[in-house]
Amino acid sequence: MLNIGPYSFKSRLLLGTGKFPNFDIQKEAVEKSESEILTFAVRRMNIFEPNQPNFLEKIDVKNYTLLPNTAGAKTAEEAVRIAKLAKASGLCDMIKVEVIGCDKTLLPDPIETLKASEMLLEEGFIVLPYTSDDVLLAKRLEDLGCHAIMPGASPIGTGLGIINPLNIRYIIEQSSVPVIVDAGIGVPSDAAKAMELGADGVLLNTAVSGANDPVRMAEAMKYGVLAGRAGFEAGRIPKKMHAAASSPLEGMSVL
Amino acid sequence: MNMTVNGRDVQLPDHVTTVRDLLDHFKLNKEMAIVELNQSILDKTTRDDAALSDGDRIEIVQFVGGG
Numbered sequence: 001m002l003n004i005g006p007y008s009f010k011s012r013l014l015l016g017t018g019k020f021p022n023f024d025i026q027k028e029a030v031e032k033s034e035s036e037i038l039t040f041a042v043r044r045m046n047i048f049e050p051n052q053p054n055f056l057e058k059i060d061v062k063n064y065t066l067l068p069n070t071a072g073a074k075t076a077e078e079a080v081r082i083a084k085l086a087k088a089s090g091l092c093d094m095i096k097v098e099v100i101g102c103d104k105t106l107l108p109d110p111i112e113t114l115k116a117s118e119m120l121l122e123e124g125f126i127v128l129p130y131t132s133d134d135v136l137l138a139k140r141l142e143d144l145g146c147h148a149i150m151p152g153a154s155p156i157g158t159g160l161g162i163i164n165p166l167n168i169r170y171i172i173e174q175s176s177v178p179v180i181v182d183a184g185i186g187v188p189s190d191a192a193k194a195m196e197l198g199a200d201g202v203l204l205n206t207a208v209s210g211a212n213d214p215v216r217m218a219e220a221m222k223y224g225v226l227a228g229r230a231g232f233e234a235g236r237i238p239k240k241m242h243a244a245a246s247s248p249l250e251g252m253s254v255l
Numbered sequence: 256m257n258m259t260v261n262g263r264d265v266q267l268p269d270h271v272t273t274v275r276d277l278l279d280h281f282k283l284n285k286e287m288a289i290v291e292l293n294q295s296i297l298d299k300t301t302r303d304d305a306a307l308s309d310g311d312r313i314e315i316v317q318f319v320g321g322g
Contacts, residue, residue: 016322041321205322
């Protein structure tokens with residue numbers, strides 16, 4: 001089980017809801033992924049174009065835990081405001097702290113992320129900060145009381161996979177709260193790799209929504225996460241520098 | 256009554272006096288709408304009766320797809 005704050009989840013795959021081709025494909029992809037946590041952004045309603053469909057109306061909201069993000073915020077104060085707006089929906093009390101410090105790389109601003117997380121914890125939110133793979137920053141976020149740490153595998157939307165597996169591993173090893181690898185996942189093996197390293201979960205969006213067949217990719221990611229987790233729990237063999245035969249060396253039949 | 260709604264200056268008919276009236280006027284989905292009135296986020300359970308005044312600044316937001 002994946003335990004975040006007071007919540008428990010069977011699935012270790014968290015799915016973003018952005019950029020799907022249409023709601024029908026999105027709904028099927030969500031179902032195939034078997035994700036229980038869905039992320040959302042908070043944006044203005046278009047007051048001059050009412051009745052635009054909303055994905056939340058297409059799903060049974062009570063079957064999911066909603067994880068709104070603070071995307072768009074560039075300061076801690078902006079992130080806190082977005083988080084409070086999200087909470088006012090009455091639908092959730094978890095928040096993905098996302099304070100982007102660079103428009104080109106979309107990398108998170110560590111100082112503002114730390115400040116926002118501290119402020120939101122004081123407000124009583126369940127706080128999941130999206131952070132870089134900086135090991136000490138992850139530790140500082142955990143020390144604040146964050147309920148999970150979400151280091152990026154690589155920049156948002158790149159699909160480059162885990163750029164620095166050593167850092168991700170260090171973060172996992174030091175952390176006593178769940179570590180969810182968030183952003184940069186491209187293929188199911190990336191998700192499996194994160195889980196093999198010992199991550200508690202994987203959060204991805206574009207890898208599924210941007211795939212040629214998002215529904216199949218959602219299912220593939222589910223298996224990637226399951227396989228990686230099973231491999232981690234089973235315990236891998238040590239890496240060796242030299243070969244070690246798996247067939248017996250004795251008892252060869254000789255002509 | 257003149258207000259700023261989601262950054263747009265709008266003129267509203269006289270019968271629009273509460274948040275409920277405002278959401279109805281723009282035919283917005285009340286379930287999805289989250290309302291901030293003059294930088295104060297309104298509690299969903301009580302917000303519909305909140306009174307509006309000339310010059311109010313209102314933000315109406317919702318959850319949309321995002322990662």
